[in-house]
Amino acid sequence: MNEFTGWLLDLYPSPGHGIALWLICEDGQRRCLYQDFPVTFYAAGRSHRLRALWAFLRKQPFHITLARTERRDLFSGSTIVLAASLDQPSTLPSLFQTLTRIFPDLTFYDTDLHIALRHAAVYGTFPLARCHIVTDRQDKICELDVLDSKWDIDPKSPPLRVITIEPDTDPFHNNPQKILVRSQKSCVSLDLNEDSASLGLLSYLLKCADPDLIITSHGDTWLFPLILKLAKAQKRSLPLNRDPNAKITYRKARSYFAYNQVIYRGQQIHLAGRLHLDIRNTVMYHDYGIDGVLEMARVTSLPIQTVARVSPGTGISAMQIVTALKQEILVPLRKEQVERPKTTSELFHDDMGGIVYDPIVGLHEDVAEVDFASMYPSIMVQFNISPETVNVGKKTSDSVMNLERITAQEPQGLIPQTLAPLLTKRLKLKTKLISLSKWDCRYKNYKANTAAYKWLLVTCFGYLGYKNARFGRIEAHEAVTAYGREILLRAKDVAEDMGFRVLHLYVDGMWIKKAGCRTKQDFQPLLDKITTTTKLFIMLDGIYKWVAFLPSRQNKKIAVPNRYFGVFQNGDIKTRGIETRRHDTPIFIKETQIKILEILTAAPGGMQIASLLPEIETVVREKETELRLGKIPLEKLIIHQTVSRQLDEYRSPSPAFVALKQLKKVGKSLRPGQSIRFLYILGKQRSRAWDLPYTFDPRTVDIARYWLLLTRAISAILDPFEVTDEIILGKNKQLKLDL
Amino acid sequence: MNELLDLHSNQWKLIILPRKYRTRLLIAIAQLAEHSPLKVLDCGRQYDSSIVARAARGREEIMDRIQIQRAFICYEVVKLLERTPTGHAPTIVLDLLSTFYDENVQIGMRQFLLQSALLHIQRLSYKFGVFVSIDFPPNTSNELSLFEQVRSAASQVLAYETPADASQQLRLF
Structure with missing residues (x-):
């Protein structure tokens, strides 16, 4: 018998051994241990078809235990199912593919679940969990205990060995000549033109450093495919995998439609025994960095390599699956619940979304922004909204009117159970963050973790109504928004009763002001009253020295929700819906707009900017x-746009289309969801793809067009101050707004 | 459009109509509901209750005569049709094929599900008739095969024809 204590790094099916678990042991060793871990899936349907499935499964060449049993379907209750247990989890994916082809009429449960989620449900494991493991002499696990909790605020971190590998240039833009390999001890530049020597050196570096984590730039889509191809051609082994018996896993590139946009995910390369993260092919890495990725993995139980490359929605779905598995609730492949019949009037009232009151356009001083903390997830937990709790007994509209739980049924529904610990941990972290100095070593980590939770909580609401969610239900989705509308309206009533003027309402937040109210204490009684009235916690986001709500660019009389900028009392700037927040704004324009906003922060009151005008004018002229x-x-003039369709589906010759066509001519193609980079140029073409191989004559840049974009950006932030065009344009010039 | 929606028992009518004309279809549905109750099964997020409410001039008795249910994936479409009783009112299925174009579902499975859906449409048409709308398919072989599967199963097919471009006006000078 051997005993080990350490952190769980990786977990995957290992043919012939059940599953393999990689442990970063406290003694510094990295150990691969094996565990018997049978997996069970279920099938429901008509009896004669289940009998046929039984007969089919018995003929399979591997060992399967079959049984007739009863399990709980979240929607239809107790269900008779055929249970099939496989000793080797690695056989399930291919078997399942065969079964869906032969038995398309049967409903399968628990079939396509990640092995890490199954393990989490049985043993309570999660990536980087501290574990105590007892094994036999063949490294087979006999006992496994998890020593910490995923909800701990300061878990003991493992000493991860990390190396980074990146090319000297973006491979889509130019052919890289070198790759840079950095470890904790060294930094080596490898020449790609000397294939053999470079590969040998890379192999040596990997063996020496034996990293737990390889962070790459373009590793999924360019670097690893290239070096693996070179290694194959030279018949050289490259120890990318730590497990020599496992294969590198490839996942294909794909484009799909979600969150109202086309999203592209490049090809993925997953390693066994160590982790690979391509920072150019991750989803939220830019938002919360490696700390956030690791925390996402801990709370969702998804492997680190997976969680870095999937949307937060997949993370929430994984958490729901673990909750369901722990309670022996069947996990369907997809939801098949039919919406309850409604009359058109009912649909009209139910399907309304969040409430928005247009802002009062213009400049306002001493405005407080208050919002409900994680409003929609809090509603789900507070009022027990879950797919299985809606439409049970009471009418939803009655529960909403009285702000009561949607059902008296206990225990909590699946979704509230999943979300409650997440909400609690986020609140704890946010509270800690308020009291921490920005220089405290925990600050960055807490900030990343709260950002990760924010995204999980934001998507959990969408997942109630998302078509591909396993535990979604449109009525639950509608119930959440109904509660949200009622709560915000009650908050508005409370504010108005207490003499506040409501300037803007937006789904979960309010912008309010009252003469004489300038400090946190002035607003506290209101916040307390709203929290008591609505049963949800509302917070003061900040008090603006001044805030400007902007009108539509086309019609100055029309207000636009969520388009504003302002300066908080502590000098922080907040902007929404203007150029600084848009992904397609060139960096040069963003920088200029921010610079002017920074000058405006010095304004003591809303309209008192006369003394600042010379400085602003100097910046504009410069x-x-x-x-x-x-x-x-030129890099600062690049426009980034997301490719929304295939090239042949474009109907008008937009600049993005022209640039895509230019790239196609040189053999570079982009798929929907990928980003196209281009410059505005003079001449018939009007745009030029940034990633064309030819040298570019900078004199062809369409200065007038960039100047127009710049003046628009400046006007957007100076208009509320009634600054004359002369400041923006210079003397004797007129702004031409047509392009 | 109302005449097109004229339904007879034991038959189902297919209209091939670009999505951009859905407003006309929804107005026709509202007008039809002035005379009789209707069951609408929306399989492609086509049913905009505000358009129908406007077409019904806000009269609740008309809006309440239209019963609506939505499906968001092809599996739900089949379940929705399966659970719809032969009932008391004509059925209108909006954008039947939309969810069947989802490439995340294997084409074999989509064909199997569509076949089941068509059998249920046949069943529903027994008493009051069924009206089904679909859009012109994208130009890929899988989508075309699904399109043909529906077209060949319908009792009557009506296709919207884009008006030909008006001939160029002669120059005066």
Whole structure:
């Protein structure tokens, strides 16, 4: 017998051995241990078809235990199912593919679940969990205990060995000549033109460093495919995998439609025994970094390599699956619940979404922004909204009117059970963050973790109504928004009763002001009253020195929700819906807009900016001169746009279309969801793809067009101050708004 | 459009209509509901209750005569049709094929599900008749095969024809 204590790094099916678990042991060793871990799936349907499935499964060449049993379907209750247990989890994916082909009429449960989620449900494991393991002499696990909890605020972190590998340039833009390999001890540049020597050195570096985590730039889509191809051609082994018996796993690139946009995911390369993260092929890495990725993995139980590359929605779905498995609730492949019949009037009232009151356009001083903390997830937990709790007994509209739980049924529904610990942990972290100095070593980590939770909580609401969610139900989705509308309206009533003026309402937040209210204490009685009235916790986001709500660009009389900018009392700037927040704004324009906003922070009150105008005008003239003299680096003029369709599906010759066509001519193609980079140029084409191989003449940049974009951006933030065009355009010039 | 929606028992009518004309279809549904109750099964997020409410001039008795249910994936479409009783009112199925174009579901499975859906449409048409709308398919072989599967099963097929471009006006000078 051997005993080990350490952190769980990786877990995957290992043919012939059940599953393999990689442990970063406290003694510094990395150990691969094996565990018997049978997996069970279920099938429901008509008796004669289940008999046929039984007969089919008995003929399979591997060992399967079959039984007739009863399990709980979340929607239809107790269900008679055929249970099939496989000793080797690695055989399930291919068997399942065969079964769906031969038995398309049967309903399968627990079939396509990640092995890590199954393990989490049985043993309570999660990535980087501290475990105590007892094994026999063949490294087979006999006992496994998890020593910490995923909800701990400060878990003991494993000493991860990390190396980073990146090319000297973006491979889509230019052919890289070198790759840079950095470890904790060294930094080596490898010449790609010397294939053999470079590969040998890379192999040596990997063996020496034996990293737990390889962070790459373009590793999934360019670097690893290239070096693996070279290694194959040279018949050289490259120890990317730590487990020599496992294969590298490839996942194909795909484009799909979600969150109202086309999203592209590049090819993925997953390693066994160590982890690979391609920072260019991750989903939220730019938002919360490696700390956030590791925390996401801990709370969702998804493997680190997976969680970095999937949306937070998949993370929430994984958490729901673990909750369901722990309670022996069947996990369907997809939801097949039919919406209850409604009359058109009912649909009209139910399917309304969040409430929005247009803002009062213009500049306002001493405005407080208050919002409900994680409003929709809090509603789900507070009022017990889950697919199985709606439409049970009471009418939803009655529960909403009285702000009561949607059902008296106990225990909590599946979704509230899943979300409650997440909400509690986020609140704890946010509270800690308030009291921490920005220089405290925990600050960055807590900040990343709260960002990760924020995204999980944001998507959990969408997943109630998302078509591909396993535990979604449109009525539950509608119930959440109904509660949200009622709560916000009650909050507005409370504010108005207490003499506040409501300037803007937006789904879960309010912008309010009252003469004489300028400090946190002035607003506290209101917040307390709203929390008591609505049963949800509302927080003060901040008090603006001044905030400007902007009108539509086309019609100055029309207000636009969620388009504003302002300066908090502590000097922080907040912007929404203007150029600084748009992904397609060139960096040069964003920088200029931010610079002017920074000057405006010095304004003591809303309209008192006369003393700042000379400084603003100087900045504008400087930027104009730089632009006209071609002194702005071209990189700062690039427009980024997401490719929304295939090239042949474009109907008008937009700049993105022209750039895509240019790239196609040189053999570079982009799929929907990928980002196209281009510059506005003079001439018939009007745009030029940034990633074309030819040298570019900077004199062809369409200065007038960039100048127009810049003046629009400046006007957007100066208009509320009634600044004349002369400041923006210079003397004797007129702004031409047509392109 | 109302005449097109004229339904007879034991037959189901298919209309091939670009999605951009859905407003006309929804207005026709509202007008039809002035005379009789209707069951609408929306399989492609086509049913906009505000358009119908406007077409019904806000009269609740008309809006309440239209019963609506939505399906968001092809599996739900089959379940929805399966659970719809032959009932008391004509049935209108909006954008039947939309969810069957989902490439995340294997084509064999989509064909199997569509076949089941068509059998249920046949069943529903027994008493009051069924009206089904679909859009012109994208130009890929899988989608075309699904399109043909529906077209060949319908009792009557009506296709919207895009008006030909008006001939160029002669120059005066």
